[in-house]
Amino acid sequence: MEEVIIVGAGIGGLTLGLALHDARIPCRVFESAAEIRAVGVGINLLPHATKELAALGLEAALAKVAIATTDATFFNRFGQLIYQEPLGRAAGYDHPQFSIHRGDLQVVLLEAFRSRAGADRLLTNRHCIGVEQDEAGVTVTFSDGPGGAARSSVSGSVVIACDGINSAVRKQFYPDEGEPRYSGVNMWRGVTLWKPMLSGASMVRAGWLSHGKMVIYPIRPAGADGLQLVNWVAEIETPNYRRRDWNRAGSLDDFIGPFAGWHFEWLDVPALLRAADHVLEFPMVDQDPLPRWSFGRVTLLGDAAHPMVPRGSNGAGQAILDARALTAALLEQADPVTALAAYQRQRLEATTRIVLTNRTNPPDAILREVFQRTGDRPFDAIDDVISREELVALSEGYKRIAGYSRDALSR
Numbered sequence: 001m002e003e004v005i006i007v008g009a010g011i012g013g014l015t016l017g018l019a020l021h022d023a024r025i026p027c028r029v030f031e032s033a034a035e036i037r038a039v040g041v042g043i044n045l046l047p048h049a050t051k052e053l054a055a056l057g058l059e060a061a062l063a064k065v066a067i068a069t070t071d072a073t074f075f076n077r078f079g080q081l082i083y084q085e086p087l088g089r090a091a092g093y094d095h096p097q098f099s100i101h102r103g104d105l106q107v108v109l110l111e112a113f114r115s116r117a118g119a120d121r122l123l124t125n126r127h128c129i130g131v132e133q134d135e136a137g138v139t140v141t142f143s144d145g146p147g148g149a150a151r152s153s154v155s156g157s158v159v160i161a162c163d164g165i166n167s168a169v170r171k172q173f174y175p176d177e178g179e180p181r182y183s184g185v186n187m188w189r190g191v192t193l194w195k196p197m198l199s200g201a202s203m204v205r206a207g208w209l210s211h212g213k214m215v216i217y218p219i220r221p222a223g224a225d226g227l228q229l230v231n232w233v234a235e236i237e238t239p240n241y242r243r244r245d246w247n248r249a250g251s252l253d254d255f256i257g258p259f260a261g262w263h264f265e266w267l268d269v270p271a272l273l274r275a276a277d278h279v280l281e282f283p284m285v286d287q288d289p290l291p292r293w294s295f296g297r298v299t300l301l302g303d304a305a306h307p308m309v310p311r312g313s314n315g316a317g318q319a320i321l322d323a324r325a326l327t328a329a330l331l332e333q334a335d336p337v338t339a340l341a342a343y344q345r346q347r348l349e350a351t352t353r354i355v356l357t358n359r360t361n362p363p364d365a366i367l368r369e370v371f372q373r374t375g376d377r378p379f380d381a382i383d384d385v386i387s388r389e390e391l392v393a394l395s396e397g398y399k400r401i402a403g404y405s406r407d408a409l410s411r
């Protein structure tokens, strides 16, 4: 097969590059940024995604830089334990859940791609501004950066747009779609070097969105000083937000209020927030699911295809699953147009369900239930508020929809 052109060297684009290389399908990756810097904060990879990364021979490299998360633990805003369940290998999966710095994940993928496929297979400073196709192939045009004039072009057999939530290729097919849809929740994120809390590999969700919710989990193994890099996200319902920019600095004063009294036995939350070296602010956004991703020789993958609100730890994972499905389709179908249509059939409906469920009933629905049933007051015993069976059902329901229930994965 002629070359596959991958637009974007994020999590989806690099995973696709590795999977295609593994399948001996020639490809090149074209990235807008002048150099790939380890940007972002924490991200979670659930067992369905780590299974695919293990198949690409990356588990050992990831284990060195990530935390193999052992449990999900839910508290109310008074620090009372609502629910705890094991995760990843601790829950009997064949593969771990990794909590990892997005930059560390990107570096593992990038180094593997460069060393396996060759450094010349990844070109930076190539900002895609449009694609054209005919019976014989596709041509992608690049500028030096957003708003720049056309500077170069490349031709190949198919184009896979892995260019993230503001995808230029998606805009070409859906010019009237408009800006990403604000969920009503703004986020402030940061990382702090801190001593291990709870199991040292716990993913904590606490509080509720209307009064302030926190997600906290370590993302790097402890150093010689015993401190771990801990990722935290403050999520608060507010009509105020600014356009998503992954690097926008936020201010502690804008969000610390609701968490000022969160001095718990297991963690002093305001102290953790104050010790962060900087704060990032971005709105929680997604887009309505699309009816179609594949247009002849062009298709969308990852956030370009199905941006979702980050309430189910599934954004990176679903991009990784897309990469695997697309590679399989290109291997199975001699005709690239048929392959892209088959990929869409396999992934569009599945990811649509996740996008919509993340809006309504992601794992933190557990917190909402307890918040509503207690009228946001402390409880004497959690069993008086909600049964263990109901809590398990809420958690398992999401796993089934997002495709990582243990039974489905071992099948």
Ligand SMILES: Cc1cc2nc3c(=O)[nH]c(=O)nc-3n(C[C@H](O)[C@H](O)[C@H](O)COP(=O)(O)OP(=O)(O)OC[C@H]3O[C@@H](n4cnc5c(N)ncnc54)[C@H](O)[C@@H]3O)c2cc1C
Pocket (backbone or CB within 6 Å): 007, 008, 009, 010, 011, 012, 013, 030, 031, 032, 033, 039, 040, 041, 042, 043, 102, 126, 127, 128, 129, 162, 163, 164, 165, 166, 167, 168, 246, 301, 302, 303, 304, 310, 315, 316, 317, 319
């Ligand atoms: C800088 C950055 C920081 C992020 N930080 C976090 C975080 O802290 N936590 C979290 O949960 N998620 C974060 N994300 C999003 C997360 O990586 C994605 O939700 C998920 O991994 C899906 O990956 P993706 O490959 O589809 O998109 P992304 O990982 O967003 O990758 C898209 C890639 O395409 C490139 N690109 C964009 N436009 C063009 C263009 N026109 N031409 C060529 N290349 C283009 C981008 O520079 C980027 O490298 C971040 C994304 C970015 C780009």
